[in-house]
Amino acid sequence: MxxxxxxxxxxxxxxxxxxxxxxxxxxxxxxxxxxxxxxxxxxxxxxxxxxxxxxxxxxxxxxxxxxxxxxxxxxxxxxxxxxxxxxxxxxxxxxxxxxxxxxxxxxxxxxxxxxxxxxxxxxxxxxxxxxxxxxxxxxxxxxxxxxxxxxxxxxxxxxxxxxxxxxxxxxxxxxxxxxxxxxxxxxxxxxxxxxxxxxxxxxxxxxxxxxxxxxxxxxxxxxxxxxxxxxxxxxxxxxxxxxxxxxxxxxFGIASKKFRWNLSGTYQQVIPRYVSTDQNGNDEREFLKDYFPDPSSMLNAVFLKGYQWPFDVRKVENYGSSLVDILVFYETVIRGRRVWLDFTRNPEWGSKDGELDFSLLSKEAYEYLKKSGALFGRPIDRLKKMNQPAIDVYRTHGIDLEREYLEISVCAQHNNGGLxxxxxxxxxxxxxxxxxxxxxxxxxxxxxxxxxxxxxxxxxxxxxxxxxxxxxxxxxxxxxxxxVEEQVLKKIELGERLARRVVGRSNLAEKLKEVSERMAKCGGILRSLEMAREGKQEAITSLNNLVDSVELSSIKQLAFAYRLYDILLTQYVYLSAIENYIEMGGRSRGSYLVHDPTGKLPAPNLPEIFRYSLSDESFNRRIQRVVYRDGKCEFFWDPVKPIPQEDNWFETTWNAFMKDEIFKKR
Ligand SMILES: Cc1cc2nc3c(=O)[nH]c(=O)nc-3n(C[C@H](O)[C@H](O)[C@H](O)COP(=O)(O)OP(=O)(O)OC[C@H]3O[C@@H](n4cnc5c(N)ncnc54)[C@H](O)[C@@H]3O)c2cc1C
Incomplete structure (x- = not known):
């Protein structure tokens, strides 16, 4: 170098x-x-x-x-x-x-x-x-x-x-x-x-x-x-x-917020209480019971969430485990409340005098807990019995599950798509x-x-x-x-304009919050054409106004300002992709539900926005690609390439390999 x-x-x-x-x-x-x-x-x-x-x-x-x-x-x-x-x-x-x-x-x-x-x-x-x-x-x-x-x-x-x-x-x-x-x-x-x-x-x-x-x-x-x-x-x-x-x-899936950790496996299999509160932690209530027909289906859905962790729209129907994600999402993102897991008490619905009625569990859940020697006590007692390290990991991050509630939300965990x-x-x-x-x-x-x-x-x-x-x-x-001179100057010019926004106070955290609230609302587990359009428009407007609206407390924040620029541009392209997918007729699949006014509701008392239908299989045989050019996104769809069926005859491959012929584009 x-x-x-x-x-x-x-x-x-x-x-x-x-x-x-x-x-x-x-x-x-x-x-x-x-x-x-x-x-x-x-x-x-x-x-x-x-x-x-x-x-x-x-x-x-x-x-x-x-x-x-x-x-x-x-x-x-x-x-x-x-x-x-x-x-x-x-x-x-x-x-x-x-x-x-x-x-x-x-x-x-x-x-x-x-x-x-x-x-x-x-x-x-x-x-x-x-x-x-x-x-x-x-x-x-x-x-x-x-x-x-x-x-x-x-x-x-x-x-x-x-x-x-x-x-x-x-x-x-x-x-x-x-x-x-x-x-x-x-x-x-x-x-x-x-x-x-x-x-x-x-x-x-x-x-x-x-x-x-x-x-x-x-x-x-x-x-x-x-x-x-x-x-x-x-x-x-x-x-x-x-x-x-x-x-x-x-x-996407349910995770804790203060310490970021997926709440899969035993955290759900011990069947904790799901409670929601207002923003100040008051007005506590167990909200899952409002949507399930009986305690048995609610307890079993929570149990199953253990090994069905990512939100999967195919597991919503018939009070499946992914209905739990929808309800947490509804409570937090749409109703503006906070949701917590409580391991210190059993869910009210399905318990008598604080004791869980294990006979309400499906055979699968009952047998699992029985084999684990955990058909007793409170969720925290069962967790201690089945997986003490799961408690310790929170303790080392300053959270005591024996005493406090764990704040949760439906979180992004991995992007399957990308460049x-x-x-x-x-x-x-x-x-x-x-x-x-x-x-x-x-x-x-x-x-x-x-x-x-x-x-x-x-x-x-x-x-x-x-x-x-x-x-x-x-x-x-x-x-x-x-x-590259022109490209370099453009980037530096952006930086120097941002540098002039050092005004002694910062609004970067506020802006990041705005972006992530928008993404949770428009690009998370619940999507609709209108929300994607609105979100995409807001993202490009925020991007275009970034330099005039951003405030940096010191020049050290320049790095974060550039990052925000990148995040807004990313958000614009991602929300445009969602818009295009729905315009093309794409419906619910994988880890998201797309609003379809002619579809069905996951639970009768959920609002209309949750009405959905599954995407037709043909979408899984195509790939959406996008190119961003001059502030606009252009989309093109290709059929997936099949798995190649090569005749791997040893001598032929060996020869091609020796001549470096295999290291070529196809
Ligand atoms: C909670 C959780 C659990 C997971 N569990 C699993 C699992 O069990 N199995 C599995 O296969 N996957 C799992 N994943 C996904 C997997 O961990 C990630 O996909 C993988 O670690 C990503 O690795 P990476 O090297 O691509 O990126 P990262 O590890 O994210 O590294 C990115 C690097 O790029 C740097 N960087 C970014 N932008 C810039 C820039 N502009 N300039 C300079 N540096 C930059 C970052 O600082 C970082 O060093 C999980 C993810 C999460 C969040």
């Missing part, structure tokens, strides 16, 4: 010239840097806002899952079986499903070799369990913090290899050639030098960019179980001309590779754990392609500057 200083229209700028820049230090980014270096390209740098930020580093769950080919026992499995499972999630390209399946074992064993403690049996079998949308037992876990271990071990490896890391840099723009055919670099803020105009902006003149900025969590900030340090940077990629894909597809990439994870703009959650490889449903697999597989693929095809040095500096 070469460092130079240049002057662009009076701005003194540092420029780093390098073959490959990896942006982001989550599991995907660290893996990509490691792979590029291992495969032979030593001129690689990893840049990140902060090594301790992002989803992988800070996220966990009961048993955080990694999905891969079956590697234990005598259950039959194959690359094609796994590819089919991924593909059958709907709106997923079959070629990408095949690659994710084919490389899952390789990606997994790399992590094993690096020391991620995935458990194996006495005979060395990597035993698995069944996760959601998984017909086999392909899931594994290193415990509640699998992705954190992955980051730690990958970072050790990146450091061991001596790969250059630039921490404290926030990318604010992706630079392309004049024709917008390929990406040629980046512009970033040097976060340690925001108060120094000559060091505030930094350019990267790069042959390749591997972009691993994670899910666009900032839009849902206050309705999200993503860590507070994850915002994403998808908006600036749209701005550069990178296509979005399946942007409508997310995963477009091909089977080498290269986007529609050459030399730019979105990898990890920012890349929308998944469709409507995906097996739990496949997100982490996708990031590791994408890292291998992007690295292979870069090393085999794009090993040339970056452009000389004059040529680079002549291509």
């Amino acid at each position: 070469r460092e130079e200083r240049v002057n662009v229209k009076g701005y003194s700028l540092r420029v780093y010239s390098v073959n490959t820049v990896v942006v982001g230090s989550g599991a995907a980014g660290l893996s990509a840097a490691d792979r590029v270096h291992s495969f032979g390209q030593k001129d690689v740098v990893l840049i990140t806002e902060n090594l301790l930020w992002g989803t992988s580093r800070n996220t966990g769950s009961d048993k955080q899952t990694y999905y891969k080919l079956t590697l234990a026992g005598d259950v039959r499995d194959s690359i094609y079986d796994l590819a089919r499972t991924l593909f059958e999630g709907g709106s997923m390209d079959g070629d990408i499903a095949l690659v994710e399946a084919a490389l899952s074992a390789r990606a997994f064993f790399r992590l094993v070799e690096l020391g991620v403690p995935f458990p194996h049996s006495v005979y060395g079998e990597y035993v698995g369990y069944k996760t959601d949308h998984d017909p086999k037992q392909r899931a594994t876990s290193a415990g509640p913090l699998t992705s954190q271990y992955m980051c730690e071990k990958l970072l050790e490896e990146v450091k061991r290899k001596g790969i250059k890391i630039l921490e404290g840099y926030q990318v604010i723009g992706i630079l392309t050639d004049r024709e917008k055919r390929k990406v040629v670099g980046l512009i970033a803020l040097d976060l340690k030098n925001l108060d120094n105009r000559d060091n505030r902006y930094v350019l990267f003149n790069a042959t390749n960019v591997i972009y691993t900025t994670g899910g666009p969590a900032g839009m849902f900030y206050y309705h999200s179980v993503y860590p507070t340090t994850q915002f994403g940077s998808t908006g600036i990629a749209f701005e550069a001309g990178i296509w979005g894909k399946n942007l409508t597809e997310w995963q 477009h990439g091909n089977i080498w994870w290269e986007s529609n703009l050459e030399h730019f590779f979105p990898v990890g959650e920012v890349n929308g490889t998944h469709g409507v449903y995906r097996p739990g754990g496949s997100a982490l697999n996708s990031g590791q597989v994408g890292a291998i693929r992007a690295a292979q392609f870069v090393v085999k095809n794009y090993s040339q040095d970056p452009k000389n500096i004059e040529e680079f500057l002549s291509e």
Whole structure:
């Protein structure tokens, strides 16, 4: 990597010239840097806002899952079986499903070799369990913090290899050639030098960019179980001309707010009380009972939420477990109340003198609790018996479930869609590779754990392609500057206008709240054409007015102002995608319900807005893509690509491999 200083229209700028820049230090980014270096390209740098930020580093769950080919026992499995499972999630390209399946074992064993403690049996079998949308037992876990271990071990490896890391840099723009055919670099803020105009902006003149900025969590900030340090940077990629894909597809579920944690598994199986209060914590009432026909169906729906955690519109009917999400959403987002889980008492409905009537439970729920020795006491007693660590995790975050209520909401957890990439994870703009959650490889449903697999597989693929095809040095500096000068000046001009808004007080938190309230209302589990239209319009208006309306307390907040710009742009494109999906006739599927006045109500006394019908299957065989251009979104729909059926004759493949013919675009 070469460092130079240049002057662009009076701005003194540092420029780093390098073959490959990896942006982001989550599991995907660290893996990509490691792979590029291992495969032979030593001129690689990893840049990140902060090594301790992002989803992988800070996220966990009961048993955080990694999905891969079956590697234990005598259950039959194959690359094609796994590819089919991924593909059958709907709106997923079959070629990408095949690659994710084919490389899952390789990606997994790399992590094993690096020391991620995935458990194996006495005979060395990597035993698995069944996760959601998984017909086999392909899931594994290193415990509640699998992705954190992955980051730690990958970072050790990146450091061991001596790969250059630039921490404290926030990318604010992706630079392309004049024709917008390929990406040629980046512009970033040097976060340690925001108060120094000559060091505030930094350019990267790069042959390749591997972009691993994670899910666009900032839009849902206050309705999200993503860590507070994850915002994403998808908006600036749209701005550069990178296509979005399946942007409508997310995963939502019930999570706690003060400490962000998914409330799946035992938290629901012990059947806590769901209570709602006004904003001040008064006027407490158990609200679920207003919508279920009898205590039995209410208790069973809560129990089932344990292993049916993500909101799934197919599980709403007949008082299914996903009705609970709808009721929590209605109470919080529409009725403006607060909702809590109380583990200290049994639900009133279904109890007598404070004792739960276990005979009201379905056979499944009853047997489960019986086998767990938990047919007694209060929810907290059952939780203690079945899963003490579930209580401890809250205690270590200052929440005592034995005494206090846990505030919850329906939260965004994962974006299945994202930026477009091909089977080498290269986007529609050459030399730019979105990898990890920012890349929308998944469709409507995906097996739990496949997100982490996708990031590791994408890292291998992007690295292979870069090393085999794009090993040339970056452009000389004059040529680079002549291509990007206009784009750079535009970004700096935005920054300097924002910098003039330093007025000693800040409204950034307020603005972030506004964005996330809008997203929960218009792009969460309940959607309608009108709400998407309204939300999209508000988003673009806020974006256009940002510079005039934002207030920064100090220049240190410039980074956040740029982030807000990115979040608003992202929100505009995402809400436009929802609008387009509904206009095209798309209805409820996956993790959202689309209002349909001719559909049915999930429960008779819910308002009309919840009337819905399921989408017709043909939508799962198509993929919506979007390009953002001059403030407008253009959409195009393609049929999903089938899973390739290649004749993998060994000698033919070997020959093609030896001649590097396989490392080509198709
Ligand atoms: C509560 C929860 C539970 C989950 N459980 C599972 C599970 O069990 N199994 C599974 O497969 N998946 C799970 N997921 C999803 C999975 O954890 C994520 O998809 C994955 O960790 C994302 O990794 P990543 O490397 O793509 O992005 P991240 O880990 O989010 O990393 C993004 C990185 O980019 C940096 N960055 C962003 N913008 C910029 C910028 N402009 N400039 C510089 N740096 C930038 C960030 O600081 C960060 O370092 C879960 C997610 C959540 C929230």
